[in-house]
Amino acid sequence: MLYADQEKIRVLVVDDSSFIRLAIRKILSRDQEIEVVGVAADGREAVELALKLKPDVITMDIEMPVMDGISAVKEIMASHPARILMVSTLTREGARATFMALEAGALDFVLKNTNDSFESRDQFRDELLRKVKGVYSHRSHAVLSSRPPQAPPEVKKDSGGIIHSHLVAVAIGTSTGGPAALKEVLIRVPGNFPLPIVVAIHMPMPFTGHFAEHLNAKCPLDVVEAADGDLLTPGRVFISPGGQHTTFVEKRGQIIIKTLPSSDFPKNFYIPSVDIMMTSLADACSGPVLGVILTGMGNDGFKGMQYLKAKGGITLVQDESTSIIYGMPRACVQGEVADLVLPLDKIGPKIMDIAR
Numbered sequence: 001m002l003y004a005d006q007e008k009i010r011v012l013v014v015d016d017s018s019f020i021r022l023a024i025r026k027i028l029s030r031d032q033e034i035e036v037v038g039v040a041a042d043g044r045e046a047v048e049l050a051l052k053l054k055p056d057v058i059t060m061d062i063e064m065p066v067m068d069g070i071s072a073v074k075e076i077m078a079s080h081p082a083r084i085l086m087v088s089t090l091t092r093e094g095a096r097a098t099f100m101a102l103e104a105g106a107l108d109f110v111l112k113n114t115n116d117s118f119e120s121r122d123q124f125r126d127e128l129l130r131k132v133k134g135v136y137s138h139r140s141h142a143v144l145s146s147r148p149p150q151a152p153p154e155v156k157k158d159s160g161g162i163i164h165s166h167l168v169a170v171a172i173g174t175s176t177g178g179p180a181a182l183k184e185v186l187i188r189v190p191g192n193f194p195l196p197i198v199v200a201i202h203m204p205m206p207f208t209g210h211f212a213e214h215l216n217a218k219c220p221l222d223v224v225e226a227a228d229g230d231l232l233t234p235g236r237v238f239i240s241p242g243g244q245h246t247t248f249v250e251k252r253g254q255i256i257i258k259t260l261p262s263s264d265f266p267k268n269f270y271i272p273s274v275d276i277m278m279t280s281l282a283d284a285c286s287g288p289v290l291g292v293i294l295t296g297m298g299n300d301g302f303k304g305m306q307y308l309k310a311k312g313g314i315t316l317v318q319d320e321s322t323s324i325i326y327g328m329p330r331a332c333v334q335g336e337v338a339d340l341v342l343p344l345d346k347i348g349p350k351i352m353d354i355a356r
Contacts, residue, residue, distance in 0.1 A: 008035040012055040043067030077105035095210040168287040173274030175296030177324025188348025191220035196232035205242040240272040247280035270300040278304025288312040296328035
């Protein structure tokens with residue numbers, strides 16, 4: 001919410017479809033905290049208007065004539081960095097292009113409304129408004145760079161006094177800014193890592209599968225999209241599938257993944273839920289779990305970290321200076337459940353150090 005002395009969030013809307021441009025403009029203009037300062041029909045026009053208008057947030061289509069959205073993101077981030085929110089299609093091709101845009105510097109994405117139902121329109125409106133305000137809310141220089149800046153040293157405490165032995169798994173939760181942050185963490189963890197790693201990131205179904213493939217091609221570890229019935233194995237990263245929740249059961253000394261429909265948890269806003277994933281893993285494991293919370297909007301993960309810490313686990317969160325959105329890590333710090341608060345580039349090595 002904006003205070004009386006704050007200006008409105010200035011947004012540039014970019015899409016080659018006049019219908020989509022009008023729909024997005026209507027949604028944003030009806031919110032008293034937002035002002036649409038311009039519209040563009042292609043990437044080249046978007047680059048020119050971004051320089052001229054200097055908007056707070058840009059909503060960016062991907063497939064456009066003259067210049068596509070990915071190229072536009074690259075040019076904008078190279079010359080006059082801005083907070084960019086991609087507007088993506090719910091397809092495999094849309095997922096691939098979206099991750100390319102995120103790597104180029106876009107902060108997050110929202111799925112286009114391809115269904116004319118009232119429910120679908122309401123969902124698109126709510127997500128668009130929430131994410132425009134979310135990416136705007138973080139004002140530090142970390143937002144305006146496609147790569148996190150060099151961070152200060154640890155800001156809370158070192159791992160002295162924390163019991164490292166007998167860890168059985170690592171659980172990571174993240175959201176806005178998470179794709180880039182998670183990659184930065186995992187590329188620093190060697191392929192012979194002795195524990196399984198499970199990840200919950202707020203993404204829809206087609207996106208999590210492509211995200212797992214994307215990470216697998218860049219990281220020393222074996223990265224897969226989790227599937228119902230998978231066994232947790234050392235040195236493998238399991239990405240929770242979108243559109244459902246990931247839980248775990250213990251059977252004959254092995255931990256088995258059990259996916260559940262979102263309808264089983266009607267009060268849970270975030271899908272896949274970090275809280276559900278962490279809590280279930282802590283219950284299924286015979287020993288302590290290392291919980292990690294990276295950049296993200298909201299407070300998903302706080303209850304999960306609180307629970308696994310109460311069961312003897314270790315908790316680690318990303319610091320504010322390197323977080324795109326500090327919501328999820330902040331919830332853990334303010335709730336006093338974070339054992340360690342570290343800059344992004346130190347989290348991967350620390351995970352390896354604790355696991356030893």
